[in-house]
Amino acid sequence: QSVLTQPPSASGTPGQRVTISCSGSSSNIGSNYVYWYQQLPGTAPKLLIYRNNQRPSGVPDRFSGSKSGTSASLAISGLRSEDEADYYCAAWDDSLSAVFGGGTQLTVL
Amino acid sequence: EVQLVESGGGLVKPGGSLRLSCAASGFTFSSYSMNWVRQAPGKGLEWVSSISSSSSYIYYADSVKGRFTISRDNAKNSLYLQMNSLRAEDTAVYYCARDWIYNGEPPGYWGQGTLVTVSS
Numbered sequence: 001q002s003v004l005t006q007p008p009s010a011s012g013t014p015g016q017r018v019t020i021s022c023s024g025s026s027s028n029i030g031s032n033y034v035y036w037y038q039q040l041p042g043t044a045p046k047l048l049i050y051r052n053n054q055r056p057s058g059v060p061d062r063f064s065g066s067k068s069g070t071s072a073s074l075a076i077s078g079l080r081s082e083d084e085a086d087y088y089c090a091a092w093d094d095s096l097s098a099v100f101g102g103g104t105q106l107t108v109l
Numbered sequence: 110e111v112q113l114v115e116s117g118g119g120l121v122k123p124g125g126s127l128r129l130s131c132a133a134s135g136f137t138f139s140s141y142s143m144n145w146v147r148q149a150p151g152k153g154l155e156w157v158s159s160i161s162s163s164s165s166y167i168y169y170a171d172s173v174k175g176r177f178t179i180s181r182d183n184a185k186n187s188l189y190l191q192m193n194s195l196r197a198e199d200t201a202v203y204y205c206a207r208d209w210i211y212n213g214e215p216p217g218y219w220g221q222g223t224l225v226t227v228s229s
């Protein structure tokens with residue numbers, strides 16, 4: 001059972017906007033930054049969003065992050081077939097550990 | 110370019126030991142905290158351990174506390190994970206990961222991973 005809660009799956013059609021939620025608690029999301037990762041099949045995770053809503057260089061602006069209270073969201077606009085992947089949220093917890101969501105498998109229909 | 114290359118994975122019997130290594134390049138290794146994160150087959154990501162830049166602060170997940178030891182050698186630009194008393198549930202791909210920019214936050218750079226299989 002993961003500390004952060006994500007929906008196991010999400011889907012959308014090309015060009016559509018999809019959002020993936022991540023729910024935590026006051027000791028993690030509520031008091032620390034949220035990070036988002038994309039993991040393509042058979043590859044290592046790749047950083048998509050850091051500090052709630054910041055994009056590393058090279059990440060398309062179709063990807064955006066937000067946080068409110070103890071929840072966060074990743075939004076993907078203009079959905080493309082290459083966005084089909086697993087997405088994970090993460091945060092540091094005040095118990096001195098990093099915590100991850102269980103992952104959301106995104107399907108592009 | 111940041112590069113993290115793990116090695117040392119393999120097949121080990123329950124109760125056995127294994128030492129993972131991570132060779133870092135492309136950045137000043139001694140300036141960043143480092144992490145081990147694992148992923149069991151078909152499962153999600155699980156943080157294992159973190160070590161600060163000077164090894165002053167070390168943290169472990171409850172699931173590995175007392176069995177795994179993280180360490181680093183800044184002179185060799187290397188990170189290690191000594192795994193003892195291995196169990197079937199430790200079977201996973203183990204990723205070496207570096208803090209993004211800010212210490213004490215989730216990692217930003219990941220290696221390609223090394224597979225550890227615990228089975229008799």
